[in-house]
Amino acid sequence: MCSLSHNDLQRIFEKLDKNGDGLVSLDELNWLLEKTTGGSSISLQELEELLVGKKSLNFDEFVFFYDSISNRKINDDEEEVVEEEVESDLEKAFKVFDLNGDGFISSQELECVLKRLGLLEEQSGNKDCRAMIFSYDTNLDGQLDFEEFKNMMMLTTS
Known part of the structure; x- marks a missing residue:
């Protein structure tokens, strides 16, 4: 989380x-x-x-x-289980944003979900979402695949 x-x-x-x-x-x-x-x-x-x-x-x-x-306390024995849980949580989160199920998050999908959750003001719109996507879009295709999304989430939680 x-x-x-x-x-x-x-x-x-x-x-x-x-x-x-x-x-x-x-x-x-x-x-x-x-x-x-x-x-x-x-x-x-x-x-x-x-x-x-x-x-x-x-x-x-x-x-x-x-x-x-x-906040979860992690010992050595639980580390692998926690990594699997994190991966599973990230997959679930990715699916929340991937509205059309094509395996990518577009700026339109990101905007829609953030507005629905109340985390993006109506006037902010697609320009801000495009900038967010661009920040983590390593292959520059204008959208996030799961690995790019995962990298983004892991970088913002460190």
């Missing part, structure tokens, strides 16, 4: 907090988990159990929840 900065988490929290009350509900948190895990779902009851009965999270609790699910 890639690490997000405090500012990234703040932006995500604010987007999730639809009613502006300073809290993210279980429904909102569950929606985010479904979107970021490729549709695999956890029941609201299971999520509530994870959150020790809480019905919503303030920003600090949201950051703590993020930290608790993203």
